[in-house]
Amino acid sequence: MSLELENVNFRRGSFSLKNIDIKVNEHTVLGIGGQNGSGKTTLVRVMYGFLHRDSGTIRLDGKVLEDYSIIDRARKISVVNQEISEPFNFTVEDVVSLSGYSSEEERDIDDALDLCGIGYLRNRSFSEISGGEKRLVIIAAAVYQNSKFVIMDEPTAFLDIDKELRVMKIIRSLKNAGKTVILVMHDINLLYNLCDDVVFIKNGSIVASGSTEDTMTVENLLKTFDVKFKIYDNGTPFKFIPDDEMDYAKIKELS
Amino acid sequence: MKFNLKYGSRPFKAIVITIILFISIIFSLFLGPVKIPLPVVARIFFSQIPLVGNFAHWGFTGVEYDIVVLVREPVILGAVIVGAALAMGGSSVQSVFRNPITEPYIIGISSGATLGAVFALSTQVMWFGAYTLQVLAFSFSIVVMVVIYSISFRSGRVPPMYFLLSGIAISLFLSAIVGLMLFSNKRLESEAFAWLLGSLSGVTWAEDAVVFTIVLISGIVLTSFSKDMDALQMGEHHAQSIGVNVERAKLISLLVTTLGVSAAVSISGLIGFVGLLMPHVSRMLFGGSNRIVIPTSAVLGAIFLLLANDIARDSLSYTEIPVGIITGLVGVPFFMYLLRRISRGGYVT
Numbered sequence: 001m002s003l004e005l006e007n008v009n010f011r012r013g014s015f016s017l018k019n020i021d022i023k024v025n026e027h028t029v030l031g032i033g034g035q036n037g038s039g040k041t042t043l044v045r046v047m048y049g050f051l052h053r054d055s056g057t058i059r060l061d062g063k064v065l066e067d068y069s070i071i072d073r074a075r076k077i078s079v080v081n082q083e084i085s086e087p088f089n090f091t092v093e094d095v096v097s098l099s100g101y102s103s104e105e106e107r108d109i110d111d112a113l114d115l116c117g118i119g120y121l122r123n124r125s126f127s128e129i130s131g132g133e134k135r136l137v138i139i140a141a142a143v144y145q146n147s148k149f150v151i152m153d154e155p156t157a158f159l160d161i162d163k164e165l166r167v168m169k170i171i172r173s174l175k176n177a178g179k180t181v182i183l184v185m186h187d188i189n190l191l192y193n194l195c196d197d198v199v200f201i202k203n204g205s206i207v208a209s210g211s212t213e214d215t216m217t218v219e220n221l222l223k224t225f226d227v228k229f230k231i232y233d234n235g236t237p238f239k240f241i242p243d244d245e246m247d248y249a250k251i252k253e254l255s
Numbered sequence: 256m257k258f259n260l261k262y263g264s265r266p267f268k269a270i271v272i273t274i275i276l277f278i279s280i281i282f283s284l285f286l287g288p289v290k291i292p293l294p295v296v297a298r299i300f301f302s303q304i305p306l307v308g309n310f311a312h313w314g315f316t317g318v319e320y321d322i323v324v325l326v327r328e329p330v331i332l333g334a335v336i337v338g339a340a341l342a343m344g345g346s347s348v349q350s351v352f353r354n355p356i357t358e359p360y361i362i363g364i365s366s367g368a369t370l371g372a373v374f375a376l377s378t379q380v381m382w383f384g385a386y387t388l389q390v391l392a393f394s395f396s397i398v399v400m401v402v403i404y405s406i407s408f409r410s411g412r413v414p415p416m417y418f419l420l421s422g423i424a425i426s427l428f429l430s431a432i433v434g435l436m437l438f439s440n441k442r443l444e445s446e447a448f449a450w451l452l453g454s455l456s457g458v459t460w461a462e463d464a465v466v467f468t469i470v471l472i473s474g475i476v477l478t479s480f481s482k483d484m485d486a487l488q489m490g491e492h493h494a495q496s497i498g499v500n501v502e503r504a505k506l507i508s509l510l511v512t513t514l515g516v517s518a519a520v521s522i523s524g525l526i527g528f529v530g531l532l533m534p535h536v537s538r539m540l541f542g543g544s545n546r547i548v549i550p551t552s553a554v555l556g557a558i559f560l561l562l563a564n565d566i567a568r569d570s571l572s573y574t575e576i577p578v579g580i581i582t583g584l585v586g587v588p589f590f591m592y593l594l595r596r597i598s599r600g601g602y603v604t
Binding site: 045048049050052069070071073074075077078079081083084085087088089090091094095098099101102138141145 | 349350353355411482485486488489490492493495496497498499500501535538539542543544
């Protein structure tokens, strides 16, 4: 049970992903970090086959991705996309149960809604609820899809702290339930707290990858984000804090 | 889904609109220059239904039977079929393009069918006998849709916005050609004008039978693709990630919609607003899931066009107003009213 990318290349216009090698291990959380526009979203779209790579191989459980039909792929991988569309007059229940498309048996959506803490939204109109609630609904839909791999592209974007904590809880319980989670995220400390392995990319290339402990170093963060971080090892979840002095120096330099 | 017949539930509302459809059919059969009492009309109507007919086969004359069955019924059945086809087409196109202000005509059906009809009128070819105009309108609109689809095909997929814009561009181009044909042949203007405004007068049983079959098949296929179309409303990324073959779903939905709507348009000409408005009325009443929206919008479209056609037939004693004018005049205020009344529940954001 794994998802492997071997020497994957992809080009559209002036942007390209170059020589991407990633192995996502079973029952782990893999974090993908990088600046805006570094290619994180493109990478995950290539990963689940929405965008077609120009070269290289992607193997899902030992089989080349293209050998799966779209519906079989959905049985293996579910995706929480960054953008959320507005359907006409759907209830939350309509949106979540739609993700049972690839499922052969009828299941109740209650478990997924409860895990995401949105059982109370079940009969509400999807267009009426808040942006943060919508994101939780989309996450609940991915949970309901019940596939082995769950890709989440910025699941905590625009969420308040309460919902951010809820998403962390969801990711941990998915992992405990034997799922493999691939997480695209900006927040360094969330990546550090949630992920077993991380991949940092910059301008479409991998800058660093490996276990979170080994890879999340001040040096790699500087290489990836062009920002110097300080480490505060005081037992709190906030280990990495941007170095103020460095920022002042940068501002001075710019002005 | 639990079957709940309580007042206000979805099955309850579905039964109510179906009953309204049957009442509208009988009421429409009653209207006309020859006065036939309503109970007689109802008996004649039910006498044609197998089994039920045995109990209703009395109390009318042969002339009354002929007027109802041979003169009025084909037109009324035509209104039901065309209204249903336009509304189902609207539901499908709006879902595929995730756009509430699209209607089936936008995918090239109106411009293609108009070109076919005007071509038949201007050249007076008789390739398909008395039905040449209908067959040409039907086939031209399918060809135009396929052309628009093909030119919108980009690296393995058809981006919806690209398709819509190509559709508009090709439609404008074909309208210009139609304009040129009309401009160069003044005789055509009144005939083409009637076609462009839509009319159901003169529809025959034979036409009904063919169009009914095509619309029924199109409706069944669209309903079977209702989940795919629901998923498309959530965006193509989402749809694909839950397992929908997005390109196949779009192609089949659009092709089947084109078949149904082109068949309808071939006997009615262009009737506006039904395909745009009725899917929204259905979503306001029944929620957004296409499994329910497609069949119920068909019923609502049938009722709406039937009643609009009644007004078109009977409001002026000396002539019949093209029904397309009535659907516009009645449809828009009706829709604005509904939008205000039923915008509770977050339909309008």
